[in-house]
Amino acid sequence: MxxxxxxxxxxxxxxxxxxxxxxxxxxxxxxxxxxxxxxxxxxxxxxxxxxxxxxxxxxxxxxxxxxxxxxxxxxxxxxxxxxxxxxxxxxxxxxxxxxxxxxxxxxxxxxxxxxxxxxxxxxxxxxxxxxxxxxxxxxxxxxxxxxxxxxxxxxxxxxxxxxxxxxxxxxxxxxxxxxxxxxxxxxxxxxxxxxxxxxxxxxxxxxxxxxYSPPQDGPAAYPIPIQNIKPxxxxxxxxxxxxxxxxxxxxxxxxxxxxxxxxxxxxxxxxxxxxxxxxxxxxxxxxxxxxxxxxxxxxxxxxxxxxxxxxxxxxxxxxxxxxxxxxRDSRLLMASGPALYVVRVEHRVSSLQLLCQQAIANTLREDKDVSKLTLPPRLCSYLSTAFIPTIKPPIPDPNNMRDFVSYPSAGNERLHCTMKRTEDDPEVGGPCYTLYLEYLGGLVPILKGRRVSKLRPEFVIMDPRTDSKSATMTWMPRVILNHTVGLFRRSFIHLH
CATH class of the missing domain: 2.130.10.10 (YVTN repeat-like/Quinoprotein amine dehydrogenase)
Structure with a gap:
């Protein structure tokens, strides 16, 4: 790719x-x-x-x-x-x-x-x-x-x-x-x-x-803006x-x-x-x-x-x-340390269908279990929406960053890289450059290289992890996402 x-x-x-x-x-x-x-x-x-x-x-x-x-x-x-x-x-x-x-x-x-x-x-x-x-x-x-x-x-x-x-x-x-x-x-x-x-x-x-699913109770699925109220x-x-x-x-x-x-x-x-x-x-x-x-x-x-x-x-x-x-005020996002929590907010009295959806979703826990239920396809589709995350970028595994760099997720997302020049090292005979992938505000080291000849375009390319100085610049995620939490559900879902 x-x-x-x-x-x-x-x-x-x-x-x-x-x-x-x-x-x-x-x-x-x-x-x-x-x-x-x-x-x-x-x-x-x-x-x-x-x-x-x-x-x-x-x-x-x-x-x-x-x-x-x-x-x-x-x-x-x-x-x-x-x-x-x-x-x-x-x-x-x-x-x-x-x-x-x-x-x-x-x-x-x-x-x-x-x-x-x-x-x-x-x-x-x-x-x-x-x-x-x-x-x-x-x-x-x-x-x-x-x-x-x-x-x-x-x-x-x-x-x-x-x-x-x-x-x-x-x-x-x-x-x-x-x-x-x-x-x-x-x-x-x-x-x-x-x-x-x-x-x-x-x-x-x-x-x-x-x-989002089509409203069951009419078009007023979202709160109507307040008019003529003094701030x-x-x-x-x-x-x-x-x-x-x-x-x-x-x-x-x-x-x-x-x-x-x-x-x-x-x-x-x-x-x-x-x-x-x-x-x-x-x-x-x-x-x-x-x-x-x-x-x-x-x-x-x-x-x-x-x-x-x-x-x-x-x-x-x-x-x-x-x-x-x-x-549209249907979500409340909360940051706590390195974690990001998402709360689903219903401004009206929840319908019986929504309450049943949330109760079944709490029991199943995973989207793949929906197909095991003997429900009509329309209800299965509606139930599957409970597992769709509000925030869904490709979140890499911190312990397996190389696979994320080498095999990016499918889609049209454009990935950007930054090349940084390290300090000149007399032992290696010239400046070194490290190529990083920019992601979620961090830099993931990909390759490191240095020029070995000033007359010919010859370079030595190596793994950045083999160098102790580059190893100290490893990327660590600052955001951890979790499944959404219903406002009217007392149970709290732990982070991935």
């Missing part, structure tokens, strides 16, 4: 290509020189092989997607910000910004044209999606900024602090208000029950869910309490006592269901039959009035660090 490959060398990466929001414009007040330099970098799609990945910084701590412009922003532990774009199936760095200070939050505006960046040391910045700085400010605080968001109309920005304050500024950087929400409780995050991006829904359809400001505190406020100066907010710690909260896209994930305050360790004691994590669901709807009990070894709604 032939693998389509783009060859990329990291040596092509240079500092002159990485202008960001923190670039000094003192010599160019209008910023024209900066924009021209940036555009020449971002528009060089005709030769994607001339650009390599950026140098390695700290681990990624923050990821933000820009739906209108189809860009991805990532922030690392050392304060580096990377904006990525996709071209012909491959992601490449379009912009890099690095102040050398830790980033507390990064938020795109609702129209996707602006970025709000807040740092823990009190520095805040607003820039365009193309990398031009609009304004910045240094907020003098005795505490740290923990989060920053835009208002639904993108005319104001709100910052939360570790001592319970909300700082309000307009879209031009003028200070408007300081409000103390809680004297003894820090703010973890803030959000609105409002669409994150204002885009036309022209391509998404009801069949986007992987296990709620949702503020999460370190104590686990969550305030639902009409605005930052609301004197009588609705307070949700979640009883959880390290909470992560997010509204569904319809704005009528709030998911709150965290660890139990009074941690009760549960002993598994074939394993050690595990901490208990929970996901609680609330409506816009702060009323508790449902609690999903899980057994995970690490706290849930992030949650995300997807598939």
């Amino acid at each position: 032939v693998i389509p490959v783009y060859m990329v060398t990291q040596e092509a990466y240079s500092d002159r290509d990485v202008y960001g929001w923190d670039r000094d414009y003192s010599d160019h007040p209008s910023g024209d020189s900066y924009r021209n330099s940036y555009e020449s970098y971002s528009n060089s799609h005709s030769a994607p092989a001339t650009r390599g990945p950026p140098p390695s910084y700290g681990g990624v701590v923050l990821v933000r997607w820009n739906e209108p412009y189809q860009k991805l922003a990532t922030c690392d532990a050392d304060g580096g910000i990377f904006v990525w774009i996709q071209y012909e199936g491959r992601w490449s760095v379009e912009l890099v910004n690095d102040r050398g200070a830790q980033v507390s939050d990064f938020t795109w505006s609702h129209d996707g044209t602006q970025a709000l960046i807040s740092y823990r040391n009190g520095f805040v910045l607003v820039g365009s999606v193309s990398g031009q700085r609009h304004w910045s400010s240094e907020i003098n605080l005795e505490s740290q900024i923990t989060c920053g968001i835009w208002t639904p109309d993108d005319q104001q920005v709100l910052f939360g602090t570790a001592d319970g304050q909300v700082i309000v500024m307009d879209c031009h950087g003028r200070m408007l208000a300081h409000v103390l929400l809680h004297q003894f409780d820090g703010i973890l995050s803030m959000s609105w029950n409002y669409p994150i991006f204002l885009v036309e829904d022209s391509s998404e359809s009801d069949t986007d869910s992987d296990d 709620l400001l949702t503020v999460s505190f370190t104590s686990g309490d969550i305030s639902l406020m009409n605005n930052y100066d609301d004197l009588s907010p609705t307070v949700i006592r979640s009883g959880l710690k390290e909470v992560v909260a997010q509204w569904c896209t319809q704005g009528d269901l709030l998911a709150v994930a965290g660890m139990e305050r009074q941690t009760q360790l549960t002993e598994l039959p074939n394993g050690p004691l595990l901490k208990s994590a929970m996901v609680k669901f609330y409506n816009v009035r702060g009323e508790h709807i449902f609690t999903l009990d899980t057994l995970v070894q690490r706290p849930i660090i992030s949650i995300c709604w997807g598939h």
Whole structure:
């Protein structure tokens, strides 16, 4: 099988290509020189092989997607910000910004044209999606900024602090208000029950869910968008309490006592269901039959009035660090350590057919067992949809990576490779190059070679695993997928 490959060398990466929001414009007040330099970098799609990945910084701590412009922003532990774009199936760095200070939050505006960046040391910045700085400010605080968001109309920005304050500024950087929400409780995050991006829904359809089947109860298979409801400001505190406020100066907010710690909260896209994930305050360790004691994590669901709807009990070894709604609010994805969990959410009372499907699927456990049942073909087909995973890329076996590299899965997926030059070794007589397969954010070593003659094109190619230096750069997966978990099923399915 032939693998389509783009060859990329990291040596092509240079500092002159990485202008960001923190670039000094003192010599160019209008910023024209900066924009021209940036555009020449971002528009060089005709030769994607001339650009390599950026140098390695700290681990990624923050990821933000820009739906209108189809860009991805990532922030690392050392304060580096990377904006990525996709071209012909491959992601490449379009912009890099690095102040050398830790980033507390990064938020795109609702129209996707602006970025709000807040740092823990009190520095805040607003820039365009193309990398031009609009304004910045240094907020003098005795505490740290923990989060920053835009208002639904993108005319104001709100910052939360570790001592319970909300700082309000307009879209031009003028200070408007300081409000103390809680004297003894820090703010973890803030959000609105409002669409994150204002885009036309022209391509998404009801069949986007992987296990979609024609609705049995009429066309209203998905929740109807809420109309004419004032957005709620949702503020999460370190104590686990969550305030639902009409605005930052609301004197009588609705307070949700979640009883959880390290909470992560997010509204569904319809704005009528709030998911709150965290660890139990009074941690009760549960002993598994074939394993050690595990901490208990929970996901609680609330409506816009702060009323508790449902609690999903899980057994995970690490706290849930992030949650995300997807598939028209029919899925809730949760990240915990190296694992990714998927929860199926039914916003209506489940039909008897769906309940039977889930009960039978729990008993069978594997898709191949469906054919053993004496059921009509139509019901067998419907039952098989319960085993279709929500996320289904080809996930290689970490212990058998060579077969994955040599025999890629069938389909039209394009695999990309990166060639890296290692340090010159006098013992081998010249520089060495290692060819890696790029996959799931990691590099899988394939071949290693070195030139043995400067007069003739002769090379020695070897297995990278035989070299001790290359062996230290082995790829390890960071994402482990599991089968989906029904919202109304108490049993928890373990990871593969």
